Amino acid sequence: MSLNVGILAIQGDVQENILSTQTALKELGIEGTVNGVTTPEEISNLDGLIIPGGESTTIGQLSLVNSSLKKIKEKIENGMPVLGICAGMIMLSKTADDRVIGKTDQPLLEFLDIKIERNSFGRQKDSFEADISMDLIDIPKFNGVFIRAPSVTETGSDVEVLSKFNEKIIAVKKGNVIGTSFHPELTYDVSLHKYFVNLVKQVK
Numbered sequence: 304m305s306l307n308v309g310i311l312a313i314q315g316d317v318q319e320n321i322l323s324t325q326t327a328l329k330e331l332g333i334e335g336t337v338n339g340v341t342t343p344e345e346i347s348n349l350d351g352l353i354i355p356g357g358e359s360t361t362i363g364q365l366s367l368v369n370s371s372l373k374k375i376k377e378k379i380e381n382g383m384p385v386l387g388i389c390a391g392m393i394m395l396s397k398t399a400d401d402r403v404i405g406k407t408d409q410p411l412l413e414f415l416d417i418k419i420e421r422n423s424f425g426r427q428k429d430s431f432e433a434d435i436s437m438d439l440i441d442i443p444k445f446n447g448v449f450i451r452a453p454s455v456t457e458t459g460s461d462v463e464v465l466s467k468f469n470e471k472i473i474a475v476k477k478g479n480v481i482g483t484s485f486h487p488e489l490t491y492d493v494s495l496h497k498y499f500v501n502l503v504k505q506v507k
């Protein structure tokens with residue numbers, strides 16, 4: 304059995320996620336391929352998808368226009384595991400407002416019943432790294448890289464909180480879908496990518 308993992312390659316941290324996922328597969332001894340995907344056809348064949356960090360308004364608009372947004376939604380509803388990182392977590396949310404400019408009406412997948420505050424920790428110049436933990440998924444220590452990061456300000460009853468930093472929710476999970484405010488592909492620790500790959504294997 305070989306896993307087909309895709310990284311949504313419309314905009315953002317695509318190569319970094321390809322590398323981290325390949326490393327995770329290798330360290331786990333799991334067979335699989337990892338490719339950037341953009342079209343509904345490519346997405347329909349996936350066992351798991353990572354929506355990378357980048358700019359959620361761009362990822363949303365372009366995926367709406369080429370119909371991949373609709374295909375991703377369909378696949379998630381059919382159980383495909385998804386890891387949404389930063390802009391990717393914003394894409395998974397029901398509501399996202401910017402800390403400074405408020406409502407933007409950007410296209411979203413609206414799968415996770417969460418409310419997002421975009422750029423919750425400030426702008427690019429306020430980027431930082433911090434030790435965080437995700438005990439619920441057995442990752443007690445992780446280097447969180449925060450770049451124009453969102454936070455989760457409200458969660459529905461079906462959403463588990465995986466991590467908080469300075470009282471703000473920075474990682475969530477609902478079934479096979481995980482969202483993080485921080486960028487796991489920008490550290491050498493691939494434990495979150497490993498957790499995700501294992502999830503993809505279990506579902507397949």
Ligand code: GLN
Pocket residue numbers: 355356357358359360388389390391393421422450451452453
């Ligand atoms: N602030 C960006 C957005 O709103 C997300 C930043 C990131 O993915 N690093 O889309």
